[in-house]
Amino acid sequence: MKRNHVLGAKQFDREMLEGIFQTTREMERVVANGGSDRYSNKVMTTLFFEPSTRTRLSFESAMSRLGGKVIGTENAAQFSSTIKGETLEDTIRVVSGYSDVIVIRHTDIGAAERAAAVATVPILNAGDGAGEHPTQALLDLYTIEKEIGRIDGIHIAMIGDLANGRTVHSLSYLLTNYRNIHISFTAPENVQIPTYVKKYLDDHGISYEEEYDLTKVAEKADVLYQTRIQKERFMSLDEYEKASGKYIIDRELLTHMKQDSIILHPLPRAGEIAVEVDEDPRAAYFRQAQNGLYIRMALIEKCFEE
Incomplete structure (x- = not known):
């Protein structure tokens, strides 16, 4: 983790994950006790070249609850020097001089790695196109452990847009650090899980199936x-309509689920989980979103470790 960057899920091993989760539990206590001023001399810059609500606000809240300051833009593609033709690398070189940590979301796969190559401060990848979303995957994994009590031995179904779903890609990579994992990939035919994700799972001995x-x-x-x-993410409306509305979690599906299972979603949702499901105790997606604050506080803490 050169310069304590968080760029992709593959950089983490189990020991690192357990350390992050321990720090995350500590951050839950920090929030419960009213926050901290430990980073009152630190500045975070948020550069979002792609729209975000939860990720950006949770990062900003995380820094604020640790006493730090936040500067940045939620629309960097339109309201920055980018529109004048400045390269991402030049933007990062300049912003590094203003910041102690940079959070970046970008439309291009690999943008976070490009940023890290020239940055003089830690880079936190908040999503790069259809590539990865490692901080989301970390909070997903933390939520699974918190809700179920374990990660080893779980059977997880990943549903929906698996081709473009960067959260699914990152979570799949993280799960290779655990034992006896089984994954069911359930997706419309035109948005199946990419071959390169399956190869990574094969290389790490993870059991999976594609089940419609x-x-x-x-x-x-x-x-x-x-x-x-x-x-x-779709090139045409026709391709989108082929995938849309095929898999919906509703009251009927709840009757088929195990009583001790949980439902997660990285949010936002757009009809694929019926509102009626929210009242079911197995609906953990809003608790999952709350965990994003604690995980990102923990990652900021890790950024500043010597």
């Missing part, structure tokens, strides 16, 4: 990880 019947999967999975069909 969501009811069948729901009957045996410990975790249903639902994702949005991402309209903005």
